Amino acid sequence: MNNTILKTARSKPKPRVRSAARRRETLSGYIFIGPMFLGLLILTIIPTLLTFILSFSDWSFISGVDKLKFTGFKNFSRLFDDDVFLTSLKNNLWLLLVVPIQLIISLVLAVIIDRLVYWKGLFKIIFFMPYISSIVAVSICFQLLFQPSYGPINQFLRSLGVSSPPTWLADIRYALPSVMIIMVWVGIGFCLIVYMAALQSIPKDLYESADIDGAGAWTRFSRITLPLVSPTTFFLLVTGFISSFKAFDIIKVLTEGKPAYSTSVVTYYLYTTAFENLKTGYASSMALILFGFVLLITLFQLYGQKKWVNY
Amino acid sequence: MDKQKRGVRTAATIAMLIIGAAFITPFLWMISASFKPEIDVFNYPIEWIPKHWNLYGNYREVWFGEHPFGTYYWNTIKVSALTTVVSVLVSSMAAYGFAHVDFKGRNVMFLVVLMTFMVPSYSIIVPQFLLFRWLHLFDSHLGLIVIGSFSALGTFMLRQFFLGIHRDYLEAAKLDGAGHARIFLQITLPLVKPALATYGILRFIWTWNDYANPLIFLRSDRLSTIQLGIQKFASESGVYYSLIMAGTVSAILPLIVIFVIGQKQVIEGIAMGGVKG
Numbered sequence: 001m002n003n004t005i006l007k008t009a010r011s012k013p014k015p016r017v018r019s020a021a022r023r024r025e026t027l028s029g030y031i032f033i034g035p036m037f038l039g040l041l042i043l044t045i046i047p048t049l050l051t052f053i054l055s056f057s058d059w060s061f062i063s064g065v066d067k068l069k070f071t072g073f074k075n076f077s078r079l080f081d082d083d084v085f086l087t088s089l090k091n092n093l094w095l096l097l098v099v100p101i102q103l104i105i106s107l108v109l110a111v112i113i114d115r116l117v118y119w120k121g122l123f124k125i126i127f128f129m130p131y132i133s134s135i136v137a138v139s140i141c142f143q144l145l146f147q148p149s150y151g152p153i154n155q156f157l158r159s160l161g162v163s164s165p166p167t168w169l170a171d172i173r174y175a176l177p178s179v180m181i182i183m184v185w186v187g188i189g190f191c192l193i194v195y196m197a198a199l200q201s202i203p204k205d206l207y208e209s210a211d212i213d214g215a216g217a218w219t220r221f222s223r224i225t226l227p228l229v230s231p232t233t234f235f236l237l238v239t240g241f242i243s244s245f246k247a248f249d250i251i252k253v254l255t256e257g258k259p260a261y262s263t264s265v266v267t268y269y270l271y272t273t274a275f276e277n278l279k280t281g282y283a284s285s286m287a288l289i290l291f292g293f294v295l296l297i298t299l300f301q302l303y304g305q306k307k308w309v310n311y
Numbered sequence: 312m313d314k315q316k317r318g319v320r321t322a323a324t325i326a327m328l329i330i331g332a333a334f335i336t337p338f339l340w341m342i343s344a345s346f347k348p349e350i351d352v353f354n355y356p357i358e359w360i361p362k363h364w365n366l367y368g369n370y371r372e373v374w375f376g377e378h379p380f381g382t383y384y385w386n387t388i389k390v391s392a393l394t395t396v397v398s399v400l401v402s403s404m405a406a407y408g409f410a411h412v413d414f415k416g417r418n419v420m421f422l423v424v425l426m427t428f429m430v431p432s433y434s435i436i437v438p439q440f441l442l443f444r445w446l447h448l449f450d451s452h453l454g455l456i457v458i459g460s461f462s463a464l465g466t467f468m469l470r471q472f473f474l475g476i477h478r479d480y481l482e483a484a485k486l487d488g489a490g491h492a493r494i495f496l497q498i499t500l501p502l503v504k505p506a507l508a509t510y511g512i513l514r515f516i517w518t519w520n521d522y523a524n525p526l527i528f529l530r531s532d533r534l535s536t537i538q539l540g541i542q543k544f545a546s547e548s549g550v551y552y553s554l555i556m557a558g559t560v561s562a563i564l565p566l567i568v569i570f571v572i573g574q575k576q577v578i579e580g581i582a583m584g585g586v587k588g
Contacts (some may be wrong), residue, residue, distance in 0.1 A: 028491040029414025036405035037420060039461030043439065044427040050438035061441055109330075116323035124578060125571065126331040129338060132570045132577075134520040136538045137559035140545045141341045144552055147353075152340060155355040185334075190581060197582030246431050249522045253542055267433045274437045275527065283437050291434040298429050 051291070054284035061280045068281075075285035085286065088257075088264040092245055092293075094176060095265065098183045099240035103233060105184070106191035111225060113192075114199045124196070128189035135186065139253040142182050143169065169255055172262045179254060179263050183247065191236050198232040199225070238301040242294055266290050338563075345369055345556035352552045369557040373544070376554075380561065382533060383540030390452050390536060391518040394459035399511050402465030403473075403503070407495045409466065410473035411481060428463040436527060443528060450530045458528065459518050465510050468580075472506040473499060509580035512573045516566055537562045 055075060059068040079085050106127075113123045130138060145153050148167035157165040166174040202225065210220050248267040251257060257264030257272075266286060274283035332339075339359060344352050348365040351358065374380050408414075409421050439458070440449070448454030476499055484494050500507070522538040529535060535543070541558045548554050570577055 025412060026414040029408050029412040029417060032408030032412055032491065032495070033405045033420060035401045036461060036463075036466055037424070039401065039457070040424060040427045040463065042442070043458060043461050044430055044435060045423070047435035047438035047442065048427075048430050050441070051435055054438065061437075112323060112327060116320060117327050118320060118324045121574075123327060123331060125574060126335055128570070128578070129335055129567070132516060132566050133338075133563045134522070134538055134566070136520075136522050136542055137341075137562050138337070140541065140555060140559050141337050144344070144352075144556070145337060145340065150353040150355075152353070152355070152357055155353070155357075159355070185337075193578055193581045242431070246433060248433060252526070253522070270433060271436075271527075274440075280437055280441075287434040287437060290431055294431045294434075295429060 048291075051284050051287050054281055055288040057281040057284075059281040060278045062278055071281075075282050076289075078282070079285060079289065084261055084264065084269055085266070087261045088266045088269045091176060091263060092247075092265050095180065095183065095244045095247060096241055098180050098187070098244055099237055101180075102184050102187045102191050102240065103236055106188045107195050107229070107233070109188070110192050110195035110199055111221065114196055124193065127192050130186045131189035135249040136253050138182065138186060139250055142178075143254060146178060169263075170259060172259050175255060175259060175263045179250065182250065182254070183244070186250075187240070191240075194232060194236060195229060198229045202228050234301075234305065238297060241297050245290065245293055245297075341556050342560055344553055345560045347553055349551055349553045352556075365553065369553050370561070373554055373557045373561060378540065378544050378547075379533070380537075380540060380544075380558070383535050383537045384561075386452065386534060387519060387536040387538075390455050390459070391515050393452075394456045394518045395511050395515045397456060397460040398462070398465055398514050399507055401460060402462075402510065403469050403500065403507060404495070405466045406469035406473050407491075407499060410470050411476075411494075411499070412491055424463045424466060428467070432523075436523075440527060449528060450534065452534060454528050455524055455536075458524055459514075459521065465514065468510055468583075469503065469506055471583075472503040476502050505576070508573070509576040509583075512569065512576050513580050516569065516577070519566055 056070055056072060057068050058071045058074070109127065113120055117123065145151055146168040148154060148165075148170055151168075153168070154165045168178045169175050206224050206228075207220060210224060215223070246267060247265055248271065251263055251265050251268045252271070255263040257268050267290065270283050270286045270290065273279050273286065340357065343357075343359050343361060346364055346366045346369070347358070347361045348363050348368075351361065351363055405424075409417065409424075443449040443454050443458075448457060480498060480502075481494055484498055489497075520538065521536070522542075525536045525539050529539065532543075541555075541562050544558045545555045
């Protein structure tokens with residue numbers, strides 16, 4: 001998201017208008033933004049406040065509102081003794097690694113597709129396909145591909161002479177990396193498309209003058225391309241971090257946090273706490289921490305933009 | 312272009328075709344497995360083109376067998392289409408309001424809308440669930456449509472396009488006595504049509520692929536969307552991998568078709584704001 005969003009259209013300097021006209025303008029303004037604003041109020045703003053309130057309570061929604069008990073910061077102190085929560089949080093931090101890997105691969109692919117190949121359109125479609133496909137379908141497919149004994153990946157590894165290939169999603173050490181591989185695969189298309197748009201906006205004459213100066217391919221990449229796409233890199237890094245904190249579907253369908261919570265993430269633990277164990281208050285305090293992390297990344301974006309991005 | 316350059320291009324294209332093919336191997340495997348009789352699915356070396364075909368049998372079983380796949384499909388089409396329509400309408404109205412109506416408190420309200428964008432959806436899913444039960448929106452398609460329709464994203468995206476319309480157009484219309492409703496419907500909407508298409512297609516794809524909301528806000532099997540459907544199907548049909556793959560292919564196919572037809576809009580939309588669902 002770029003800065004222009006924050007700037008509202010400048011209001012025109014107006015001579016004194018009759019207040020009736022002014023009121024009419026305000027009324028039509030409210031009518032136009034009314035539905036969206038009301039929707040966001042009910043669906044986002046009020047629930048956000050409720051999350052705040054509930055996170056300080058001990059409550060299960062199936063027992064009535066009169067059973068709601070406020071317990072101060074107890075939920076939060078419990079969270080930091082809760083091994084499942086801490087493991088989930090740690091896994092979330094590991095998942096952040098997906099983003100830089102994705103960025104490197106997609107930038108390299110974007111440069112190759114942009115400069116070196118025929119049929120750019122075809123390649124865009126190919127690499128974008130996982131992003132378009134539902135994560136449920138993709139996860140189910142990978143369950144079969146990763147199948148330890150007769151899945152195609154291990155059969156392939158065995159044919160290469162690997163006698164005991166990893167059991168992937170069934171192995172406590174390999175499960176999270178397997179999830180990460182799939183996440184990289186799914187996300188590459190998105191980064192690729194955004195990078196290609198960024199590459200197209202780099203003036204061609206920069207490369208031409210570099211050619212005249214006798215710059216090699218690496219120099220051109222590291223001195224022109226890399227700095228000029230740095231705003232895009234920063235943007236993708238931040239949105240990638242945020243969406244990796246929101247990963248839920250893939251965990252729910254692919255592993256359900258198994259084996260032994262080695263792939264559990266905060267959103268998944270939140271889901272099971274709220275909807276399977278019915279601990280509304282405790283789940284809300286997790287939700288608040290999730291919100292805190294996302295907010296932290298957003299603040300990092302607002303402040304870091306100036307430092308990191310070099311034009 | 313000189314000969315050497317063309318040689319490099321051809322070589323790079325061939326190399327990328329190989330990489331690209333490897334990249335979509337999971338899809339190729341999925342499709343080919345869905346064409347095979349169950350017993351051949353895990354044959355190795357992989358039979359990319361099935362030796363024995365069971366295409367008709369697999370897809371017939373998925374579509375007309377025990378599971379109401381047709382119902383899942385129809386539910387998904389209904390929810391996705393209505394969400395798209397409502398979302399485009401509400402978002403474009405708000406976008407016009409923020410871009411071209413000069414009302415009191417506009418900046419504050421825009422800031423509030425902007426802030427809702429930072430709230431991760433999973434942070435508010437518990438109160439939303441409680442609210443939906445209380446409002447009788449739980450376990451209904453209306454609830455799903457409502458939850459998918461009101462997102463600040465569409466407002467931001469479309470607002471950029473409304474801001475791009477030259478003010479002279481609007482001033483001229485105002486002098487002719489047109490009110491905001493007429494300017495919005497007759498002048499600005501036709502001008503931002505490509506942006507509406509872009510946002511509409513993206514919203515449709517996101518809703519079609521949505522898994523978490525149907526999972527949390529639906530209970531009845533007959534209301535399930537395709538994403539819940541294929542998961543149930545996969546866990547219940549146990550070892551029939553060929554059928555599971557036929558199900559996943561059925562779930563993905565419409566989107567691939569929409570993407571190939573609307574790829575220009577989708578790619579532009581993604582590239583423009585770097586929007587993410």
